[in-house]
Amino acid sequence: MEASARTTVIVDNEMRVQVQGEEITPEEYHNEAGWTLAGERMSRLRRRAPANGMPDGSGGSQASPKSKFNKNVRASVIKAARMPAMPLEESKIVVRPRGGLDIVKTGTTTVATAILAAAKITSEESAADTICPNTQQNIMVVSTPNENNAARYATIHEISIQGKLYEVSAYRTAPHDTVKGVIKGIPTDANAEELDRNIVNERNPLAVGAKRIGSTTSAIVVFQGPKVPNFVRYGVTLIPCHLYRKQIDVCHQCGRVGHRKDVCPTPTIKTCLACGLANPKEDHSCTPKCKLCGGEHSTGDRTCKAKYKMPYVVRKRQWVRRQAELQLLPESDFPLLDKPSAVQKSRTPSKNRAPKSRDSSKKRSPSHERVGWVDAAKGNNTRSAQKITEAAKKDDMNKVREANETLRQENAALRTTINNLSREIAEIRKLLLCNNESPQRPTPSSRETEETSTKNQEAAVEEPAQKKRAIEAPRKQKENDRNDNLEAKFEARFTKLEELLTANIAAVTAMKQTVDNYQAENINRFAYIERTLQPIDED
Structure with missing residues (x-):
């Protein structure tokens, strides 16, 4: 279960998630060697069974700003404070130089050489x-795979x-596959060993380290995995335990944003x-006037919401939820006419609702993006911003x-065309049947009649009998050949x-x-389109 209580608010049509947590400064808990015990315990847990760690990501705030000024300042500060990617399994040590040491003017190579000399580590080691x-924060970060x-x-x-000595504060950071929580009500007389013994035990299986915040009754607990x-x-x-929230550093000495007073x-x-x-x-x-949000309060005040960063684990969970929700909305295989519009994807068609008139001052171009459940889940109530105007609906x-x-x-x-072809085929078939019934050869009776008439004509001519037979034979043969x-x-x-x-x-049968x-398909298709394009009241 997650310990952070989220509150979702809508500001300027944007969803913002406020995570409940404790406001603390790194000076309150970065003492001694940092999270050394937590790192050792996480190393033992990794060797015992590889943890399902989530991939690390670049630090940065995802909280939505209240103004353009707020957005620009926060974005520039967060971007400048980002570190390059380092091996996740290595130990990270933060070295914070004090006494006014500027690592940019002094030179990062010079400062790194001084750190190696102070730690008595040779170049081979x-x-x-x-x-x-x-x-941006005026600090040095050391990454090493060697525990010594x-x-x-x-x-x-x-x-x-x-030749000049500078005081530094060095501490270990929490392992990469962990998350921090804050608890209150710890007795002030409990020492570090008692605090660790009462929290890091089998009754809290995910806890790998605990440390008091200064001399207060609050303590930070490091948990294995992405959840508190x-x-x-x-x-x-x-x-009760709450998710630890980071905040943008504000120097109370020079007033600049990005570093703290101890490393100014x-x-x-x-x-x-x-x-x-x-x-x-x-x-x-x-x-x-706040430099982060432009509000009427001092920069970095406790009431300023813009100084908090959204934890990476929260941003990761939101990203996973969005990806899972988007998978529930596959692209439709239905063929579209011209360009798709958001209203054609509507899941709540209405036939009996009358369209509402829209103010002429609010002109928007038709949206060509899919309006899905993700936008509704954000709680921004901006269905009207995802729909096209009434005029565009009528045009569609x-x-x-x-x-x-x-x-x-x-x-x-x-x-x-099919009916004409069918009539022509019927006429052709009728003609063929008539031709098939007509006599193909002369009947014997007609042939005998023809021979009798020929004999009578020949007798009238009074030709000799032998000459008549000689002429009759070739004539019969020629008639027979012609008939064949x-x-x-x-x-x-x-x-x-x-x-x-x-x-x-x-x-013709296949064409029909x-x-x-095709006609049946188009009837169903356009009936569906007409239903989905019905105007929807904007509540």
């Missing part, structure tokens, strides 16, 4: 180590640069946190109706016509089936 400066080197780095208290439990057992007492490179300059006046008088009056409806009418006219033309040729040609032509007719019938299917 530090071959695998990495020392990286954070110029990490312990020696964490014990240095001063460094020497050009709602409660922590301190001995036999169940104490200009300790001789005193600046008013309210108005930014350098070296002000004690009794001067001013109008406060007219386009759909025109396209539907065009398809219907095309379907009617195709049906007329006509019959063969007719049969061949009839066969060809029959094949063409069969092919035409098959083609295709047109029927």
